[in-house]
Amino acid sequence: MDEQPRLMHSHGVGMAGHPGLAQHMQDGTAGTDGEGRKQDIGDILQQIMTITDQSLDEAQARKHALNCHRMKPALFNVLCEIKEKTVLSIRGAQEEEPPDPQLMRLDNMLLAEGVAGPEKGGGSAAAAAAAAATGGVGADNSAEHSDYRAKLTQIRQIYHTELEKYEQACNEFTTHVMNLLREQSRTRPISPKEIERMVGIIHRKFSSIQMQLKQSTCEAVMILRSRFLDARRKRRNFNKQATEILNEYFYSHLSNPYPSEEAKEELAKKCSITVSQVTRINKVSNWFGNKRIRYKKNIGKFQEEANMYAARTAVTATSVSAHGSQANSPSTPNSAGDCSEGKRSLLSYSDFATVLD
DNA sequence: TTCTATGATTCGGG
């Protein structure tokens, strides 16, 4: 049983691939001129058929021998002819497909998040977007920002190294395949278009891998973003200084505790509320909204605080004298009928300050 | 843990 394969290999011309062909060649009628040529062709075919069974060096040598064979041009022509007949069916399959909408979406998202696109600008743009999307106060907030930015940078780096790796691998592979095809084109007919098509297939394959990378990068960014936004939901109290500044304004404008847009901006600046302008004004507005409602709800509870700030304002006003803050200027005289005596006394203080001013 | 203070959000009204 195991004698036969050994025998075949020892001949160097295995017939495993095409026993029938070999048989036919051997059974052919002997003696004629055509017989010799047939035998010749049979040899070539056998060599081609079995070339993959051999070791690399062996195959290389045999390939060279085949290339130099006197029958090679004829065989090449035959292959060309066969190809000519079959190639049309392949052509139809190649169509320029439109750019994948999903890929475009991913690209846009990555660009918007600052993962793709220019290194520096992308990062700050993302940070700005994050800043706009979130709120926060001064120092502790910027720590969150830098954390977010650091993570985003990390993601960007991974993304770019991976992308580069894929691109390099793709190029390497393409070059390799092209070399191989060029090499093969000496023994079998390969048109440049076919090479092009092959390259296209490779690129498509690699771009589908890239899409996976983009997809998971997007996912990572989304997760990071949602975590960051979750962190935003965690309320951060204003620091003591900010609260004092806001309270100062509130109690010195008790008759009309409705800061204008400019006043809000000014207060936000003083309190070092460092987010986008819109957001920080909102934060000041929130504070005043809460303060007004809570003060009104329970004036008694705020009495002490009110007196304290009123006193402070008065002292400031007195000491500063003529240079009192411009902010201290209640535009409307007290209109609230239910005002407590605390409020009244406050009013007199702030009025005092205004008068001094 | 519970309780309170407080920033944020939501909703209806003007």
Add this chain to the structure above:
DNA sequence: CCCGAATCATAGAA
């Protein structure tokens, strides 16, 4: 859009 009001959710104190 801004307001008051109610409500939510969490930070920080007890």
